[in-house]
Amino acid sequence: MQASLFDDAAYGTTLGRLGPTVRRRALTAGAWVDVRPGWLTGSDALFDRLAGEVPWQSERRRMYDRVVDVPRLVCFYPEGAELPDSVLEATREALSSHYRHELGENFATAGLCWYRDGQDSVAWHGDDTGRSRTEDTMVAILSLGAARPLLLRPKGGGPSIRYTVGHGDLLVMGGSCQRTWEHAVPKTTRPVGPRISVQFRTRGVR
Template sequence: MLALQSSLFDTADSPTLGDLERRHRRFLDETAWLDLVPGWACGSDQVLDTLLHEVPWRAERRQMYDSVVDVPRLTCFYGEGESLPHPLLTDMRERLSQHYAAELGEPFVTAGLCLYRHGEDSVAWHGDRIGRSRDQDTMVAIVSLGSARHLALRPRDGGRSQRVALGHGDLVVMGGACQRTWDHAVPKTSAAVGPRVSIQFRVAGVR
């Protein structure tokens, strides 16, 4: 397995969360935005190890044209009220809910986990538009643990794509109309990369 390159912001010896006030908001257009906090989850190497080895990861399959193929990543979903696999994830969800309470109007309640085992694992272009997010603005907060990968974004109706590099412990929050009017993806890479876990926090009724 490749060695993990920790974030330059990761100077903690034990798991801790940084200051959400140092977020940088980047507008994709007039109605969609990203908040970025590099190295928000500090000292999280042990958290990553716990997730890699103790989460009940599922391999899914899907119909593609005339064949049924493996989904190129492993997943696990924690619904509202379910215990999360590490206390730091519970702290993440509570801190995010508190910080965005006035703007979001409701707490984050679910956690979807994806394991990208290597550079061949990916997720295709999509928006989180199952449920209320099909026609309502919402937020999806993603914490990235492990090897650095790119989050790609492009307007749903066509246009130039852009990429955000997400490293170990980085936080990105997609807000406004981002899920309705933009698509996002994690592309495959030919680079020699190790595992990455993506933790997605969502509100009720959104997938």
């Protein structure tokens, strides 16, 4: 992975401020997206630790009449589980503190995805398993490593919105976003480095 010129690790791995540094974009049907570029400095060091220490798993999934490999590595930490790095514990606490007044609860779980190269991806979907099928919620994504496009579009199709996130960027999908919009990380033939996505969710949401 090529390190970012803007990800200064001289002072260690450090979370920045949220508050007024977060930019919100209102979508349709009560959905919204918050973005905070470069929230975590020294994020490339965290990427290296997670890449080497997380018990990554490959999954297989039925698609139509065959079973195929899921094109990324994954690891899930349920509510109450210790996260694999103290920086992720601090990240979850900071997100809970910032969004608790709006969310009404803390972030509880963490799902990690490792996109090893441009052939790793995730198809259009919403995180609508569990409470988010009927309730507003938030999914906060911390992106580490090489920047990759994250696309959003209204459920059922329509023009997409593109965010390019990596090297410590934060993106939060809130409101009705998981019910009324979809998101994806598409494949690419361009040479890209690896990216780890850390998704913080509330209790009962996948």
